[in-house]
Amino acid sequence: MFHTLTNVQDGAAAPLQQPIDNQNGNLRVGLRSITYTFGWFNVGPQEAFSWRPSGKTEIMGTIPFPSGLYSFSRLINLFSAIGINFTLRLNRVKCSAKMRVPTGWEVHPTDGLLA
DSSP: EEEEOOOOOOOOOOSSSOOOTTTSSOOOOOOOOOOOOOSSEETTTTEEEEETTTOOSSSOOOEEEOSSEEEEHHHHHHHHSSSOOOOEEEEETTTTEEOOOOEEEEEEEOOOHHO
């Protein structure tokens, strides 16, 4: 039996930290622990977050979201780049997010970020 450990970011095989020499066939290997990282795993290509002043049609800025895994800290770092006093608060216990958009601004996440 073979088990392949994969990297959740790109699906590539992850090497073991230490090789297992079982040439004699007398070793048994078992899973000791699993570490689970939660976040947005479903961010696909062409996703972005844009903002503009209320009532205007011209977009002031856009943050692209490359495909991949987004942890809470990575999300906060991306949204911190918005210079309009926009805040994103994430609750790790409830796995929820709360956005605060300042008066006079509009934000637009692409549909894939809302899914």
